[in-house]
Amino acid sequence: MSLDTTPILTATDEARRQLEICNACRYCEGYCAVFPATFAERAFSDGDITQLANLCHNCRGCYYACQYTEPHEFALNLPAALAEVRVESWDRFAWPGGLGRLFQTRGVALAGALILGIAALFWAMAALTPERGTGFYAHLSHTIMVAIFGPAFLLPILVIAMGLRGYWRETGGTRVTLSQLASALRDGASLRNLSGGAAHGCNYEKGDRYTLARKHAHQAVFWGFLLCFASTSAGTVLHYGFDLPAPYGAFSLPKLLGVPGGVLLTLGALGLAGLKLRADRSLGAASAWGGEMAFVLLLAATGASGLALFAATGTALVAPLLALHLGTVLTFFLTMPYSKMVHGAYRLAALVRDAQRKGA
Ligand code: HEM
Ligand code: SF4
Ligand code: SF4
Structure with a gap:
């Protein structure tokens, strides 16, 4: 029996993976406040990801502009990745x-x-x-x-x-x-x-x-x-x-x-x-x-x-x-x-x- 060794990514990990690709690409610079804030960082802490997710307004513009969405192997879908982080963050902060x-x-x-x-x-x-x-x-x-x-x-x-x-x-x-x-x-x-x-x-x-x-x-x-x-x-x-x-x-x-x-x-x-x-x-x-x-x-x-x-x-x-x-x-x-x-x-x-x- 072979073990599946694929790492399980959390919503934050997945958003970090995608934002690192954006940071190298930089095509969407003028789209919204998320991109200048992303490009200001070299590495993303969990807090940075939470902030970027809550800054995103889910307008979906970057998805349609992106050359790395599926079927590309990078499988970019930044609006969805950031939306999942928001849901997770609002639950974490609520008592x-x-x-x-x-x-x-x-x-x-x-x-x-x-x-x-x-x-x-x-x-x-x-x-x-x-x-x-x-x-x-x-x-x-x-x-x-x-x-x-x-x-x-x-x-x-x-x-x-x-x-x-x-x-x-x-x-x-x-x-x-x-x-x-x-x-x-x-x-x-x-x-x-x-x-x-x-x-x-x-x-x-x-x-x-x-x-x-x-x-x-x-x-x-x-x-x-x-x-x-x-x-x-x-x-x-x-x-x-x-x-x-x-x-x-x-x-x-x-x-x-x-x-x-x-x-x-x-x-x-x-x-x-x-x-x-x-x-x-x-x-x-x-x-x-x-x-x-x-x-x-x-x-x-x-x-x-x-x-x-x-x-x-x-x-x-x-x-x-x-x-x-x-x-x-x-x-x-x-x-x-x-x-x-x-x-x-x-x-x-x-x-x-x-x-x-x-x-x-
Ligand atoms: C600082 C104030 C607010 C900002 C910046 C804001 C921003 C946004 C944004 C960007 C969206 C679209 C993305 C998303 O679905 O998350 C949204 C959706 C929505 N907002 Fe607001 N909002 C604010 C206040 C309010 C208030 C006071 C209400 C009403 C009580 C409200 C009701 C809604 C509703 C009903 C949706 C649609 C949710 C959906 O389609 O699932 N918002 N808001
Ligand atoms: S969403 Fe796509 S096109 Fe836009 S910066 Fe990120 S990788 Fe580049
Ligand atoms: S979906 Fe979010 S990150 Fe993408 S352009 Fe719109 S506001 Fe910016």
Whole structure:
């Protein structure tokens, strides 16, 4: 019996093998921030690979430009290699370990969490029905809502902050300046690296043809999410600062921010889901496709259930839709450190770290 002596490569080893080939080739220099950062190194530590992986925006431009993809024996597929390292790194930095891999790779785990989240809200509304109250507060008191959503928001943020600390240590980050932060925020908000050096977009869903669809859909999700967050914050300020509790009128700040935010979030997420169905799975983290799709659909469900609740104002549907929407939001919050949602935090950290490398 002959023993197979082929070494087993980890995702980091495989990415290192490919980046060493890129470092000799240098063809893709102008494509994105990954290549100048790669060419600045002679050898790649594990931390360097983690940083380069989180800097890559998976635009896929370098794959279509590369002369060393299969059937060449080098078998380059840098977008996929870096995507696998990202999945692995987000799991490693999240506490407790293993949950990141579970929610990133198993869409069914996120679906199960959603069922539990919605069930928990139906239970809370049935068991803790307030004696009096108007609007939403006739079904669940403000005190109970704060008791559920305060910790459900703050604890995941703490877990993400701990993960970022691990990231910063591993990638050799130093003290952050305002100009580095500003440069990273600019690049993050404009998704500058999602275009492989081409102003006309990325190669995500149409092979070697360029398209701006993914960038536009992401911008809708990104700004929609921020508007929804701003709407909730405005409601909190009105409640505590001005003694103006919900429900708010159609022309109040929470509604003026929340309704367009919900529309953008829902349409953007559905757009991203459609693009994901058309894109080539082998150029991303194939292991994480199901978890990513479940996350995109969870975002769409969050926006759509919020809009449905708004449309149902004053009808008998408010109670079940409130449980549905709050259960979806609860699931989104609690799984944030373990789902694809963490990409925002790590990608921003990678952009700040890159600004440090460039001496911004
Ligand atoms: C600094 C902020 C952010 C940056 C730099 C960023 C960057 C990116 C990039 C480069 C991608 C495409 C590559 C990939 O799939 O990993 C992506 C995908 C995505 N982002 Fe963001 N993002 C940010 C914040 C957000 C926020 C706040 C949301 C919404 C809550 C969001 C939702 C999504 C979704 C739904 C996808 C698609 C996932 C998929 O197709 O599998 N992102 N983001
Ligand atoms: S992706 Fe291919 S073409 Fe681009 S730098 Fe790497 S080896 Fe060269
Ligand atoms: S951002 Fe695009 S061009 Fe740059 S490494 Fe990633 S897939 Fe390749």
